[in-house]
Amino acid sequence: MKPRIEVVAIDCLMLRLFDEIAESNMPWILAASERIRTCFAVHLIELVPSYTTMMVHYDGLGLTPAQARELIAQALTDLRPETRNLGQCHVLPVWYDVSVGPELTLLAQRAGCSVSEVIRRHSEHEYQVFALGFAPGFAFMGLVEEALAAPRLNTPRKRVASGSVGIAERQTAAYPAQSPGGWNLVGRTPSALFDRERDGYSLMQPGDRVQFAPVSHAEFIRLGGDDTPQEALA
Amino acid sequence: MSHLLIQASTPLCLLQDAGRFGVRHLGVTQGGAADWLSMAWANWLLGNSPDAAVIEITLGGLTLVAKADCTLALAGADLAATIDGQPLKPWRSFVLKQGQTLVFTRPLSGARAYLAAPAGFVAPQVLGSCATVAREQLGGPDGFGRGLVAGDELTYAGHAGQLRELPCELQPVFSANPALDVVMGAQMGAFSGQSTFDAFNSAWTLDTRADRMGIRLLGPALVYQGAPMISEGIPLGAIQVPPDGQPIVLLNDRQTIGGYPRLGALTPLALARLAQCLPGEGVHMRPTTQEAAQRQHVVFMRRFVA
16 A cells, blocks of 8 residues: 555545455445544545545635644554454345346356356455446445456346346445446346435445345345336336 | 525535544445635634534525524625625625525526525534535435425524624635645656646536545646555645546545545645636646645634634
8 A cells, every 4th residue: 555645636645545446445444434534623624535546525615735734644654454343244135037137148158157056156245336327326336256247238228127136347236326328237136225214325335235135026025126127128 | 593595505515514523434434514714714703613504505596495584694606696686795694584585596606605604504413523425325304315305394593692703804815826735745756757748737627526525637648657656635625637648636425435546735725725616727736735734724723703
């Protein structure tokens, strides 16, 4: 890790911690987040972590750029990776089925294995939440094993069903609400990913860990899932 | 008690405030008034806090009828507003009597007008704000991102003081070809030398692809020579350059993270000015540093508060 601080706006600095995406980044990013929150206290407006960076948006009327840099430097002094597992671990039930995950077959072909093998491999890994973006509660997770990685669809779908679980390159994610999207869909989760009434709003937060748990159609419905086939939305 | 009835509206007439904060790490965009300065003046005219809930009217198309006597304030663009046919200029508070109709028709100067009410319009708070973001289904009169539509009724809870007008010398002027200050930073050093020159020495024209997420500028293609980027947080006003080389200034409803290289970001005053530009209008970019921009902004805000 060789931290660098870069100017990105009148009241924002980018703290760049790494050059590559790696699951091992996250304990450092969690630790740095916690320190920055403490050091900036009321002067912090937003802290946006992502894969290798953290954008620090502070109160530009209360701090000069030099003071903000000083606070970031303070926050990084003797920084150690977080070992207390600050992030939560979530188990997301997923109904893997071609009707809600039309790219299951394609991914199986690419990987040269059966659909059930794709499901087994996608659901056995514990993923890290690297960042949230694209839509409220949309968590970019990884890393998906190389064999299951696949580029985004050439033509994004106009409507991807809420709860859809997809793969793009070596990342996986679940759509919190119906939206356009170009990820390869493999299944659907009945879990509410973004809820304005919930404390913290988003089920997943940066640095959390996620495991997908295959469930039957009956269980998916019992948990409140909507089994409208994806193609009925297209 | 209802104060105002919306008789006609467009998808660009929205309840706004300063937007949502403390939620960017959850993928929730900021939202809020695109021209924060005009919103602040509209509120100042009524003695409100600068970010009390207002109506943002882009281009016109809004008709309101008073159901009771109302004191309101108007700032920002001149959208050829009339009260029962009589012209109403911005930068003042005014009385709309019961039964009178306020109409916004078309942009004469600027693009976005802000209508304020005493203590702000009453609106559901969603994630700490009423800012309307249709894409995220947040804010607005229903709390789910809907713009204002005919039949909506709006109320406010405050009491109006004396009518005020913003002194002429404080009124923002929307003159042609404004210079927009850019805080240099982000990946600016990874653009070609020619591109750095072009960015600050070319006439840029607003594309028709302009909305509350971003405004695309047309001009010489800017060439990024750095390595592909990993997605990272994007600040308000960031100037990102996609592979076609035509910069996009990211506004209030931008996505929260992204992986296009950026030249830096507009200052708050430059953003407010850009928000009043229409497609086809020209702008210039003027380089500044974070330190200089911050010092100037602190001075400006002191004067503004006084």
